[in-house]
Amino acid sequence: MKRLLSxxxxxxAPLPALAAPPAVPEAGVTPGAVVxxxxxxxxxxxxxxDLVVMDLAPLAAGPAGASxxxxxxxxxIAPPFSQGWVExxxxxxxxxWWDGLAIVRVQDNYVVQWGDPDGDDPRKAxxxxxxxRAMAERDYVVPVxxxxxxxxxxxxxxxxxxxxxxxxxVQGAAPASPAGLTxxxxxxxxxxxxxxxxxxGAGGATGRMVGEAWPVHCYGSVGVGRSVxxxxxxxxxxxxxIGHAPRQLDRNIAVxxxxxxxxxxxxxxxxxxxxxxxxxxAAERVPIVxxxxxxxxxGLPAYEYLAxxxxxxxxxxxxxxxxxxxxxxxPAGGVDVCNVPVPVxxxx
Amino acid sequence: MKRLLSxxxxxxAPLPALAAPPAVPEAGVTPGAVVxxxxxxxxxxxxxxDLVVMDLAPLAAGPAGASxxxxxxxxxIAPPFSQGWVExxxxxxxxxWWDGLAIVRVQDNYVVQWGDPDGDDPRKAxxxxxxxRAMAERDYVVPVxxxxxxxxxxxxxxxxxxxxxxxxxVQGAAPASPAGLTxxxxxxxxxxxxxxxxxxGAGGATGRMVGEAWPVHCYGSVGVGRSVxxxxxxxxxxxxxIGHAPRQLDRNIAVxxxxxxxxxxxxxxxxxxxxxxxxxxAAERVPIVxxxxxxxxxGLPAYEYLAxxxxxxxxxxxxxxxxxxxxxxxPAGGVDVCNVPVPVxxxx
Numbered sequence: 223m224k225r226l227l228s229x230x231x232x233x234x235a236p237l238p239a240l241a242a243p244p245a246v247p248e249a250g251v252t253p254g255a256v257v258x259x260x261x262x263x264x265x266x267x268x269x270x271x272d273l274v275v276m277d278l279a280p281l282a283a284g285p286a287g288a289s290x291x292x293x294x295x296x297x298x299i300a301p302p303f304s305q306g307w308v309e310x311x312x313x314x315x316x317x318x319w320w321d322g323l324a325i326v327r328v329q330d331n332y333v334v335q336w337g338d339p340d341g342d343d344p345r346k347a348x349x350x351x352x353x354x355r356a357m358a359e360r361d362y363v364v365p366v367x368x369x370x371x372x373x374x375x376x377x378x379x380x381x382x383x384x385x386x387x388x389x390x391x392v393q394g395a396a397p398a399s400p401a402g403l404t405x406x407x408x409x410x411x412x413x414x415x416x417x418x419x420x421x422x423g424a425g426g427a428t429g430r431m432v433g434e435a436w437p438v439h440c441y442g443s444v445g446v447g448r449s450v451x452x453x454x455x456x457x458x459x460x461x462x463x464i465g466h467a468p469r470q471l472d473r474n475i476a477v478x479x480x481x482x483x484x485x486x487x488x489x490x491x492x493x494x495x496x497x498x499x500x501x502x503x504a505a506e507r508v509p510i511v512x513x514x515x516x517x518x519x520x521g522l523p524a525y526e527y528l529a530x531x532x533x534x535x536x537x538x539x540x541x542x543x544x545x546x547x548x549x550x551x552x553p554a555g556g557v558d559v560c561n562v563p564v565p566v567x568x569x570x
Numbered sequence: 571m572k573r574l575l576s577x578x579x580x581x582x583a584p585l586p587a588l589a590a591p592p593a594v595p596e597a598g599v600t601p602g603a604v605v606x607x608x609x610x611x612x613x614x615x616x617x618x619x620d621l622v623v624m625d626l627a628p629l630a631a632g633p634a635g636a637s638x639x640x641x642x643x644x645x646x647i648a649p650p651f652s653q654g655w656v657e658x659x660x661x662x663x664x665x666x667w668w669d670g671l672a673i674v675r676v677q678d679n680y681v682v683q684w685g686d687p688d689g690d691d692p693r694k695a696x697x698x699x700x701x702x703r704a705m706a707e708r709d710y711v712v713p714v715x716x717x718x719x720x721x722x723x724x725x726x727x728x729x730x731x732x733x734x735x736x737x738x739x740v741q742g743a744a745p746a747s748p749a750g751l752t753x754x755x756x757x758x759x760x761x762x763x764x765x766x767x768x769x770x771g772a773g774g775a776t777g778r779m780v781g782e783a784w785p786v787h788c789y790g791s792v793g794v795g796r797s798v799x800x801x802x803x804x805x806x807x808x809x810x811x812i813g814h815a816p817r818q819l820d821r822n823i824a825v826x827x828x829x830x831x832x833x834x835x836x837x838x839x840x841x842x843x844x845x846x847x848x849x850x851x852a853a854e855r856v857p858i859v860x861x862x863x864x865x866x867x868x869g870l871p872a873y874e875y876l877a878x879x880x881x882x883x884x885x886x887x888x889x890x891x892x893x894x895x896x897x898x899x900x901p902a903g904g905v906d907v908c909n910v911p912v913p914v915x916x917x918x
Contacts, residue, residue, distance in 0.1 A: 330834045331789050359899055388736075390891070390904030441679050441814040450896040466789040466814050466908050470893045473900045486678045486841040493834040543738070545818045548798040551707055552821040556738030558906065560814050 250548075253541040257565045260534035265526040266409065267569060272298045273516025273525070274315050274479070276336075278325070278487055279509040292487035295516075295525070296444050297566070298479045300408050302364045303437045306355035307446050307476045310457035312515060317351040319458065320513035325491065329499025331465030334488040335447055337458055339507060350458060357454045362473045363434040366414070389413065389559065391438070391469040404438065404559035406530035406539075410480075411438050411559045413472060437477040440467045440560035444479040464489040467560035482525060482566040524569035538565065598896075601889040605913045608882035613874040614757065615917060620646045621864025621873070622663050622827070624684075626673070626835055627857040640835040643864075643873070644792050645914070646827045648756050650712045651785045654703035655794050655824045658805035660863060665699040667806065668861035673839065677847025679813030682836040683795055685806055687855060698806060705802045710821045711782040714762065737761065737907065739786070739817040752786065752907035754878035754887075758828075759786050759907045761820060785825040788815045788908035792827040812837040815908035830873060830914040872917035886913065 278292035298308045314320065320336070327335035340346035392402025392413040402415040416433040439445065443463045448455030454476065462481055481488070496502040516522050528535050543557035626640035646656045662668065668684070675683035688694035740750025740761040750763040764781040787793065788811065795807030802824065810829055829836070844850040864870050876883050891905035 328838075330837055362900075390906055391902040393903040451899045469909065470890070470898065470902055470905070472902065474893070474898050489678055490676075490838050490840055492838055542818070545822070550818065550822050551799045552710075554739040554818055554820065555741040557818070558738055561817065 250546070251537075251541055252545075252547055253538050256534060256538045256541050257528060260528055260532065260538075260565075262570075264529050264532035264534045265567075265569075266529050268297055268482075268525045268527060268566075270516035270519075270522060270524075271312075272300070273482075273519075273522070274298060274311065274513060275516055275519045275522060276320070276513045277511040279511055293484050294481055294487055295483040295522075296479045297482045297525070297527075299410055299437055299477060303410065303412070303435075304478065305361045305364075305476065306357045307361075307455070307457045307478045310354045311460075311478060313351050313354060314456075314458055315513055315515045316518075318512070318514070319348070319351060320510050323348070323510050324507035325488075325501075325510070326494075326507055327461075327498065327500045328464075328488075328491045328494050330493045332463070332468060332499065333461040334464055334491060335459065335461040336510060337447065337460065339504065341459065350456060354456050354458075356456075357476070359452055359454060361454070362476060363436045366433050366435050391472055406535070406559075406562075406564065407435070409527045409530050409564055411440055411562070411564070412436060413438050413559075436473055438467070438559060439463055439469055439471045439475075439477060440480075440563070441465070442481045442485050442563070443467075443477050444481060445471065446476040446478055448475060462488050467558075469560075482527075525566060526569045527567075528565040530564060535564075538562075598894070599885075599889055600893075600895055601886050604882060604886045604889050605876060608876055608880065608886075608913075610918075612877050612880035612882045613915075613917075614877050616645055616830075616873045616875060616914075618864035618867075618870060618872075619660075620648070621830075621867075621870070622646060622659065622861060623864055623867045623870065624668070624861045625859040627859055641832050642829055642835055643831040643870075644827045645830045645873070645875075647758060647785055647825060651758065651760070651783075652826065653709045653712075653824065654705045655709075655803070655805045655826045658702045659808075659826060661699050661702060662804075662806055663861055663863045664866075666860070666862070667696070667699060668858050671696070671858050672855035673836075673849075673858070674855055675809075675846060675848045676812075676836075676839045676842050678841045680811070680816060680847065681809040682812055682839060683807065683809040684856075684858060685795065685808065687852070689807065698804060702804045702806075704804075705824070707800055707802060709802070710824060711784045714781045714783050739820055754883070754907075754910075754912065755783070757875050757878050757912055759788055759910070759912070760784060761786050761907075784821055786815070786907060787811055787817055787819045787823075787825060788828075788911070789813070790829045790833050790911070791815075791825050792829060793819065794824040794826055796823060810836050815906075817908075830875075873914060874917045875915075876913040878912060883912075886910070 274296045276294040276296065278294065280291055298304065298311065323336065323338050325334060325336040326339050327333070338348050340348070389402060389404040392404060392415055394402065394415055394417070402413060404411065404413050406412065412435050414433060414435045437443075441463055445461055445463075446455040446457050447459030447461050457476075457478065460478075462485065464485070491508060492506070493499055494501040494506065501507050528538065539557070539562050542562045544553035544555060546553045622644045624642040624644065626642065628639055646652065646659065671684065671686050673682060673684040674687050675681070686696050688696070737750060737752040740752060740763055742750065742763055742765070750761060752759065752761050754760065760783050762781060762783045785791075791811045793809055793811075794803040794805050795809050796803030805824075805826065808826075810833065812833070839856060840854070841847055842849040842854065849855050876886065887905070887910050890910045892901035892903060894901045
């Protein structure tokens with residue numbers, strides 16, 4: 223039953239609407255000021271077990287501070303989107319599987335990728351831990367269902383469609399499909415595609431399907447590298463987005479987390495000169511000293527994110543869509559889901 | 571009359587539609603394959619006078635190849651969007667004004683900015699060349715008019731609205747405003763906002779206004795840094811986008827070009843640790859050895875871009891919106907304007 227959302231609070235926070243007239247901007251209120259004024263109770267602590275910490279080898283030489291550690295902190299995505307991949311990543315981190323492996327690919331305006339440089343060579347590849355789950359392409363999306371009899375499950379609080387943002391990457395296959403939407407659920411940017419009446423699945427006592435949802439690729443998103451279909455990857459090969467949101471990857475590859483601190487250690491790496499930005503020599507690769515679950519890292523700060531169902535998050539999203547202050551003279555009146563990064567901070 | 575488009579071919583290339591059903595993907599046809607197969611006549615040569623070449627000081631030390639030059643090639647935007655800013659940039663480059671100045675700011679997922687580090691200190695600032703034009707906030711957009719009497723100017727070939735992509739950042743202020751659209755014109759990604767009937771401007775013999783258009787901020791876009799409104803900048807302070815498209819800057823700051831080669835020399839720079847990503851010490855700044863008009867650079871290769879009104883560009887945009895090959899299993903059926911980078915190559 224893992225693919226059904228019954229009992230899981232998928233609370234979808236609205237983005238400023240596309241079709242509706244722009245909301246009246248709160249003049250002079252910047253997104254940063256809204257976040258700074260958020261109440262303590264609107265922040266959610268991230269459990270250390272939901273963090274993965276990757277320490278890269280310090281820069282060998284160069285400008286001042288080059289010998290400082292390069293630490294990247296990744297938050298793992300929450301259920302129901304975590305699927306089996308996040309379980310695999312926890313296993314790999316617990317086994318210290320990534321230690322001594324490397325960043326192998328840096329493609330400009332696209333991704334940084336890391337894993338086993340010898341992964342394609344069966345004689346040299348590092349063995350994977352036992353018990354990793356095999357996932358399927360259907361797991362890229364999470365079915366969303368109603369409580370049956372036309373009544374929406376109270377746990378699935380989808381606001382009125384008009385208060386959501388439509389999005390070019392969220393479309394049904396059939397011409398009569400209702401428009402897809404993007405917003406936030408449980409602290410994550412997601413897409414939601416309702417099914418048209420003619421697309422309703424089998425109903426019955428457990429309720430009928432009302433659509434599907436999936437996490438989207440934004441700057442800083444972490445995903446599971448894979449080979450060609452139907453392979454979906456184990457989670458051993460990971461990547462982070464370092465450019466404009468490659469939304470074409472949505473529903474084609476698993477999003478399993480996001481970088482919440484230290485992304486500059488990835489985004490500022492020299493670009494690879496090989497095909498797809500792969501480093502051409504072993505010397506160019508950036509060694510991974512250690513990659514650990516946050517619960518295994520002594521002295522790791524506590525982190526928290528701004529709840530996406532909070533009033534402050536709604537004001538923050540409106541402010542992102544309606545920049546109006548001493549600098550911004552003409553608010554756009556809208557924003558795309560990847561231009562509303564979920565605020566994350568060290569806990570106070 | 572510079573603000574009217576009469577006689578200027580503003581040919582708007584369609585993006586795959588948002589509301590229409592997804593086009594049937596051409597299975598196995600990748601965007602790269604479409605571009606590689608484009609006919610020679612579909613490419614447009616970029617005049618050397620429309621290029622600016624910025625040479626950064628080589629890396630002082632470090633990995634192999636670190637002493638190679640760091641050359642960034644920028645294409646200046648075409649009329650009618652060039653306005654007076656591009657004229658100013660040509661004057662500044664001809665005066666070798668940037669030589670010896672520096673990159674002063676690198677903010678992750680946002681911009682790299684360069685100019686005079688002492689620009690805010692009147693005693694130390696480098697004097698600007700005489701005759702730079704002062705531009706106004708109204709110049710961030712270009713009015714688009716019809717030929718009068720309800721007849722669209724043949725030079726303004728706006729396709730049917732249904733074949734364009736609506737966009738959250740392109741909205742009119744009034745509730746009844748028609749939806750704005752994004753697409754391509756003359757090789758550049760632009761937004762176009764028609765005016766509603768009640769917003770029609772003064773008419774007369776020269777025709778009535780039908781809307782306005784402006785260039786949009788995508789990865790690699792080059793814009794004119796400025797202070798708070800109503801300052802609009804001269805063009806002496808420039809920036810390049812190195813992250814997710816900051817579309818909130820559209821209509822708030824001037825887009826004057828794009829990086830067509832060497833953006834990795836900007837996007838991989840160490841991030842500044844000061845406020846807004848400014849470098850905190852002079853030692854961190856990256857010196858500009860020279861910045862020149864392309865017509866002044868000996869041995870510069872010729873560049874060309876794929877005409878955005880060509881059949882191959884249309885196929886390329888459709889392929890970007892409908893990725894379907896050995897890797898992509900589920901085409902999105904849509905794409906945002908900044909995820910369709912205009913192909914540019916060295917001329918063959």
